[in-house]
Amino acid sequence: MLEQTPQRQTQRLKLALAPPAGGADFRLRRRACPMWCSVASMPRRGGHPRVGVRKPSPGFVIAAAAVLLLSPGPGWCAEPVDPVKRAQVLLDRLGDLATAVDPEARAKAGWGDPEANLKELRESDAGLKEYLQAHPNDAPAVVLLMRIYDLRSTLDVFSFFTGSSNLMKENEAYASILDRALGADSLNAELHYWRGRLYAAYGDPAQMGIAPNPHLPDAVREARRAVSLDPKEGRYKENLAGMLLANGDEAGARALYREVKADHPMYLLLHDWERMPNIEGAETIRLGMPGTPMGMLTAMGAMARALVFRGTAAEFERRCRERWPGFHLAWSDTADSVRTRAPRQGHQLLRWKGDILVPDPSVKERPALGTGGIWLEAAEERARDSEAAQLGHGIKPGDTICTVFLINLRQAR
Numbered sequence: 001m002l003e004q005t006p007q008r009q010t011q012r013l014k015l016a017l018a019p020p021a022g023g024a025d026f027r028l029r030r031r032a033c034p035m036w037c038s039v040a041s042m043p044r045r046g047g048h049p050r051v052g053v054r055k056p057s058p059g060f061v062i063a064a065a066a067v068l069l070l071s072p073g074p075g076w077c078a079e080p081v082d083p084v085k086r087a088q089v090l091l092d093r094l095g096d097l098a099t100a101v102d103p104e105a106r107a108k109a110g111w112g113d114p115e116a117n118l119k120e121l122r123e124s125d126a127g128l129k130e131y132l133q134a135h136p137n138d139a140p141a142v143v144l145l146m147r148i149y150d151l152r153s154t155l156d157v158f159s160f161f162t163g164s165s166n167l168m169k170e171n172e173a174y175a176s177i178l179d180r181a182l183g184a185d186s187l188n189a190e191l192h193y194w195r196g197r198l199y200a201a202y203g204d205p206a207q208m209g210i211a212p213n214p215h216l217p218d219a220v221r222e223a224r225r226a227v228s229l230d231p232k233e234g235r236y237k238e239n240l241a242g243m244l245l246a247n248g249d250e251a252g253a254r255a256l257y258r259e260v261k262a263d264h265p266m267y268l269l270l271h272d273w274e275r276m277p278n279i280e281g282a283e284t285i286r287l288g289m290p291g292t293p294m295g296m297l298t299a300m301g302a303m304a305r306a307l308v309f310r311g312t313a314a315e316f317e318r319r320c321r322e323r324w325p326g327f328h329l330a331w332s333d334t335a336d337s338v339r340t341r342a343p344r345q346g347h348q349l350l351r352w353k354g355d356i357l358v359p360d361p362s363v364k365e366r367p368a369l370g371t372g373g374i375w376l377e378a379a380e381e382r383a384r385d386s387e388a389a390q391l392g393h394g395i396k397p398g399d400t401i402c403t404v405f406l407i408n409l410r411q412a413r
Contacts, residue, residue: 083127087144090124094151121152132177137184139191142177146194149174153201174198189229193236196222200243219243234260241266242298248286250301269302269408275355276374280319282307282404285391307404308391313344313380316402324350326359329378343381343403350374370411377405 094117128145135141178195185191199219213219223240230236241256250270257267285306309316313329320327329346347366350357351373366375385397395401 081127083124083131084138084141084144087124087128087141087148090120091144091147091151094121118152118155121148124148125152129173129177136177136180139181139185139188142181143190143194145177146174146198150197171198171201187229189226189233189236192222192229193226193239196220196226196243197239200246216243216247220247238266245270245301246298248301253301265411266302269410272352272374272408272410273305276357276406277323279307279309279316279323279404281311282309282316282319303408305406307406308395309378309402309404310395310399311402312400313346313378313402316378316404320348324357324359326361328359328361330361330364343379345377345379347378348376350376366407367409369409371409373409375407375409377407378402379404 125145125148128141128148132138132141132145175195175198178191178198182188182191182195196219199215199222200213220240220243223236223243226233226236227240237256237260241253241260244250244256245253250273254267254270254274257264257270261267285308309319317327317329327348329348331344331346349360349363349367351360352358357374360373366377367373380400380402383391383395383397383399383401391401
């Protein structure tokens with residue numbers, strides 16, 4: 001217990017016996033501390049009691065004062081926590097999006113119990129929204145809110161697959177807050193950056209994987225605006241590059257990543273695909289269903305390619321040897337796959353030697369990411385009725401085809 005000096009006792013006794021000033025602060029204190037409910041019943045100066053309120057007995061006043069004097073500190077009447085400061089402290093502790101998706105970084109940052117962190121994020125989110133109702137033009141507070149949204153939405157991806165409530169359903173509330181702030185400060189690059197990211201976030205979870213996000217053009221527009229307002233900020237360029245890649249503009253994305261850094265990991269990944277030769281007769285298939293989230297499209301666009309070859313695996317192998325002498329698919333047929341008539345599957349690792357890919361037949365299983373090279377997987381099968389129309393390129397139901405997946409083993413980050 002803190003030492004109760006005479007000066008401290010006198011000060012606290014005055015606080016205990018002084019009538020409250022009233023107003024919103026008094027109401028907040030009264031809710032926070034039941035003792036104020038009793039103190040509030042005391043007569044005003046001048047001896048005039050409050051109308052309709054019973055005057056407390058002298059014994060009660062002395063007892064109340066004793067309790068206050070002996071309490072360990074002033075927390076009973078503490079000022080309400082500043083929601084902006086609380087959000088900043090929370091984000092300083094938890095880190096950013098990169099921390100959220102990296103288990104080692106989470107442990108280093110001391111995330112602790114995930115549910116407890118999510119609870120803190122939700123509470124801080126609610127406090128900032130209430131604050132912004134009274135201060136809609138506070139741009140730094142809006143940015144803090146969106147950073148919290150970013151962490152919550154990242155973690156919420158996992159809850160989406162479990163069927164729990166999804167943060168994306170609340171996007172309209174964040175959009176309104178951002179639009180109000182942009183109305184007051186249309187030249188704020190950071191606000192445009194977050195508005196673009198919010199447009200890119202899929203607003204209707206029920207349509208994810210079914211229909212394309214209709215707001216992707218708006219997302220690109222806002223991302224371009226952020227870059228134009230602050231062209232030196234690499235984060236804005238990376239954001240725009242990701243959106244362009246998700247929309248199929250690989251050349252534009254590659255150029256932006258290179259502007260940020262000549263050896264940017266995403267640029268190097270995309271440059272690998274740029275220098276990889278085409279395989280005659282193999283047509284590219286766009287990865288991702290309609291409505292695939294932008295982040296997934298960006299990752300798939302950088303890390304993988306899908307091809308379809310109209311013909312047998314032996315014919316596909318011959319075409320590959322035209323590019324890479326020594327190319328040979330190692331088939332992974334098993335007794336079970338033969339019995340079930342599953343598609344035949346083969347693989348081959350291609351390693352970079354300068355700007356040329358060279359087959360490495362010694363590798364039998366797919367190496368880990370970060371080891372470099374291109375891992376090729378091919379499966380021979382017959383096109384099903386449901387697939388033929390989607391594959392296109394003149395493929396008809398029943399045609400023998402090879403579906404090919406190319407995976408870039410370069411480290412993305």
